[in-house]
Amino acid sequence: MRFLRFMMGFSIGLALGWALAILLVPQSGREVRRRLQERWMRTLEEARSAAEETRRQAYIRLAELKASESRE
Numbered sequence: 001m002r003f004l005r006f007m008m009g010f011s012i013g014l015a016l017g018w019a020l021a022i023l024l025v026p027q028s029g030r031e032v033r034r035r036l037q038e039r040w041m042r043t044l045e046e047a048r049s050a051a052e053e054t055r056r057q058a059y060i061r062l063a064e065l066k067a068s069e070s071r072e
Helices: 002-024 029-071
Strands: none
Touching: 002 029
16 A cells, blocks of 8 residues: 555656656756656666565565464
């Protein structure tokens, strides 16, 4: 559930940031596209890292639950 909320917020923020960048940046189209692509790649990598960390924590929690269940 938290990851879903994160992804929804991420998507909305990305769309708003993209629109503002296109409308307000006084640079050439090529430069804007290059900078947006760089930003997109960084954001995508951050999202992948966040997803991997969430997955890792879920596996750890699952292992803890299984271990506590087997002790009972």
